[in-house]
Amino acid sequence: MINASTSSCGVLPGLNGLLSRYAESMLWLARYMERIENLARLMEVTEAFVRGPDGQTGWDSIIQINSDEVAFYALHTKATEADVLAFYITEQANPNSIKAMAHAVRENARSVRPLISTEMWAHLNMFTRWMLDLQFADIRLDSLSNICNRLKQECQTHYGITEGTLYRDQAWLFYMLGKQLERSDQITRLIDIRYHTLLPHGEKAGSDLDSSQWASVLRSAAAYHAFRRLQPVTTTPENVVGFLLKNEGFPRSLATSLSTFDALLAMLAAHKSLRRQCIPVQERAAELRVTLQEQTAQDMIVRGLHEYMQWIQTQIHHIQNDIAAAFWPPAAPLAPPPLSQTQTQTQTQG
Amino acid sequence: MTHTTTTAPLHMPGLFAPYQIPDFFCELLNRKEPAPPALQDILHRIDGYSLEELRHRAASAEAQLYKAGITFTVYSDSKAIDRILPFDILPRVITAKEWAHIEAGVQQRVAALNLFLYDIYHDRAILRDGIVPAELVLSNPNYCQAMVGLKVPGGVYVHINGTDLIRDQSGRFLVLEDNARTPSGVSYVIENRHMMLRLMPDLASALPLRSVDEYGLKLHQSLCEVSPHGVTDPQVVLLSPGIFNSAYFEHVFLAREMGIPLVEGKDLLVENHRVYMRTVMGLRPVHAIYRRLNDDFLDPQVFNPTSMLGVPGLVEAYRRGNVTIANALGTGVADDKAIYAYMPRIIRYYLNQDPILGSVQTHICAEPEGLAYTLANMDKLVIKPVGESGGYGLIIGPQATKAELEAFRTLLVANPSNYISQPVINLSVSPTLCPDGIEARHVDLRPFAVTGRSTWVLPGGLSRVALRKGSLVVNSSQGGGSKDTWVLAS
Known part of the structure; x- marks a missing residue:
């Protein structure tokens, strides 16, 4: 969607001076939709492919990916399939559950309803209602993959409607920025946790590991077949990590998300009254890209993949905060305090 | 209750065969005068449907309304339930002659309301002259002290007015009440028409129907006309209580139709008695506010100090003429049910005219x-x-x-x-699709008038229908639904 011609065309048409609240809601709408899709994929792949050393399905890895250990074990004693699914699909108290995210999507969509296309709204209206009505009984084992498939498809329908109908002004830019941020965040979480689940004791890369486990990492990111085309013979940790982080053709790789993010920011900064506000965000994003370009996957693994992934997540968190500070600064003390800070409370995962 | 003998209802075969109109004026079948050709045409077209067809289309309408989120929200047990306003697929029809009468009557009424409001917040001549009891006005809880002596642009207090009209047994239009605060329902007028054209294109085709699509444009234009003096390109916003308000859909609809931002109180800020909105590019000036918030919530510095919905300092900015608020504050005193009784006298007093529309x-x-x-x-x-x-x-x-x-x-x-x-007025009826077939149900009509430099009345209005058999209460909270209102151009 972003290409050189759109990013060089200067100021976007249409609304100048988007309401800060709209910008915030557009960004979070996109983030939550991405997060829902990622969670659906993760659950589906976990059920089908992920096995721990004892051959049991690795449901606990989902908890780790989302940094939800504390919240989960406050409610449950063991990461059984039923408990993990309940926690991630129907648990209202978990801000990362499908139900809680559906609620967040719905409220953000309602807030920006004057801006988004009626087609977008009509779809989100029905989709979020369906998610909010999901019952635990719906997630019997045999239908988990059906539910996950529907979740993914509805998210993808949403992206398609958005691509085809959302007017491309500042509101669209904030939506797209949120999408790239969430993708960047999700891919680093996935790599971080899966990598260490598969190499629990810092075993050297290249150990004799079940290659189907690496395939599951790729499947969680919808990257399996693309990877196969590129690496038809060898599936090594370096290859997988390198593909998911550095490949410029794969739509969910960190490199793709970050370069798209940069191009979007450039469009925002093309407006003269926004240039200054974009600078801190641009600087941080540039730093991220440089570290990614300068290292090979093997460098990252040797130097400590976990630390690098954690650092990237921290940077993404800072970028989110920089954006908030620049575009929706808190109201001055004299004004009434904002009614709802739910997003800033639920936005972070760790 | 009087029971005048009415001309015998049309006897028609088919769909209308079991249709019974007691004594009431029927908008389609018993108009007590020869129906204009377009009306007869509509009647025959309706008669051409089967009950199954109509039911099928009605079910489709409900599904579409629900999907599109054309809903109002009811809160119970902390759960939000989205309800659609039941939609009847048989239109309510108004002839060109009737409309000309309604339009003139509504314009007259709005003119009188604005003159009355100006007077009671300035000279109070009408009170001095004993036309309206001073106490009724000055002790009215809706009389707003902040408005006293304030000159509003163009003398317009009631920019948007909804006049509730009913028809008695003889078909005479009577005003039931004025809605001069923040009347709602206009989004349904327009959405109902869109629904109708999608659902019943065969019924509407080639009929001389007046369009309802201009409302957003006219409203925006009117608000620009009464923006503060000296502002050439006014920024208009719609102020909503927010996404949890039951009428949020309508706020969204109107903001979209006008192409203006829908803001909440927290999006606005007053600095140096000027109003700004918070945008990604910093503070941007706001010149006119179409508010869908009651007076009490507009400004915690003046009204309810605990309210978080409004904007501190807004009333002072308004008093200094830096922003237009529509409708003006304190209009509730004019649409009060007690003042209503004096409206014919108020019209005569200011306009020196007889009221065009009767009162109850x-x-x-x-x-x-x-x-x-x-x-x-x-x-x-x-x-x-x-x-x-x-x-x-x-x-x-x-x-x-x-x-x-x-x-x-x-x-x-x-x-x-x-x-x-x-x-008790025996409201007119209009044929309505009911569980047992097409039956007579009571209807009212709320035309919407928009006033800037002049008053424009949306050709149509919200026709509410009491879906329960025999019920005279058309309110949505009491089992009412709505119909598309067709104003014939000729």
Whole structure:
């Protein structure tokens, strides 16, 4: 969607001076939709492919990916399939559950309803209602993959409607920025946790590991077949990590998300009254890209993949905060305090 | 209740064969005068459908309304339930001649309301001259001290007005009440038309229907016309209580139709008595606010100090002429049910004209004669609390049990000035798709008038229909639905 011609065309048409609240809601709408899709994929792949050393399905890895250990074990004693699914699909108290995210999507969509296309709204209206009505009984084992498939498809329908109908002004830019941020965040979480689940004791890369486990990492990111085309013979940790982080053709790789993010920011900064506000965000994003370009996957693994992934997540968190500070600064003390800070409370995962 | 003999209803085979119109004026089948050709045409087209077809289309309408989120929200047990306003697929039709009458009547009424409001916030001539009791106005809870002596642009207080009209047994249009605060429902007028054209294109095709699509444009234009002096390209916003308000859909609809931002109080800020909105590019000036927030919530510095919905300092900015607020503050005193009784006199006083639209005879229980009459005739009257809306708290004498009447008598005697009474009007009916086929149901009509430099009336209006058999209460909170309103151009 972003290409050189759109990013060089200067100021976007249409609304100048988007309401800060709209910008915030557009960004979070996109983030939550991405997060829902990622969670659906993760659950589906976990059920089908992920096995721990004892051959049991690795449901606990989902908890780790989302940094939800504390919240989960406050409610449950063991990461059984039923408990993990309940926690991630129907648990209202978990801000990362499908139900809680559906609620967040719905409220953000309602807030920006004057801006988004009626087609977008009509779809989100029905989709979020369906998610909010999901019952635990719906997630019997045999239908988990059906539910996950529907979740993914509805998210993808949403992206398609958005691509085809959302007017491309500042509101669209904030939506797209949120999408790239969430993708960047999700891919680093996935790599971080899966990598260490598969190499629990810092075993050297290249150990004799079940290659189907690496395939599951790729499947969680919808990257399996693309990877196969590129690496038809060898599936090594370096290859997988390198593909998911550095490949410029794969739509969910960190490199793709970050370069798209940069191009979007450039469009925002093309407006003269926004240039200054974009600078801190641009600087941080540039730093991220440089570290990614300068290292090979093997460098990252040797130097400590976990630390690098954690650092990237921290940077993404800072970028989110920089954006908030620049575009929706808190109201001055004299004004009434904002009614709802739910997003800033639920936005972070760790 | 009078029972005049009416001309015999049309006898038609097919769909309308079992249709029974008691004594009422029927918008389609019993107009007591030869129906214009377009109307007969519509009638015959409807008659060409089968009941199954109509039901199928009605079900489709409901599904579409739900999907599109054309809903209002009801909160119960902390759960939000989205409801659609039931939509009847048979249109309510208004002839060109009737519309010309309504339009002129509404314009006259809006003119009188604005002159009245100006007067009571300035010279109070009408009170001095004893036309309207001073106490009724000055002690009215909706009389707004902040408005006293304030000159509003163009002398317009009521920029958006909804006039509730009913028709009596002879087909005469009567004003039932004015809605001069923040009248709602116009989004349904336009959405109903869109729905109708999608759903029943064969019914509407080639008929001379007046379009309802101009509303957003006219409203925006009017608000620009009354923006503060010297502003060339005014920024208009719609101020909504937010996504949890039951009428949020309408706020979204109107903001979209006008192409303006929908803001909440927290999006606005007053600095140096000027209003700004918070945008990604910093603070941007705001010149006119179409508010869908009651007076009480607009500014915690002036009204309810605990309210978080409004904007501190807004009223002072308004008083200094830096921002236009539509409707103006303090208009609630003019659409009060007690003031209503004086409207014919108010119209004559300011305009020196007879009212074009009739009123329903009204007994003011605050006055001893009004109370005495009401108490003596409870079983024949509708008795309404003056401060309520939505059809709450009223009693329809002829339909009430003895016990209900006695209970109401106690309320009335305890606080007579809270009530007015009116004779029961047998509202006109319009054919409506019901579980047992097409039946007569009572309807009213709320045309919307927009006033800037002049007053424009949207050709149409919200036709509400009491879906329960025999019910005279059309409010959505009391089992009412709506119909598309077709104004014929010729």
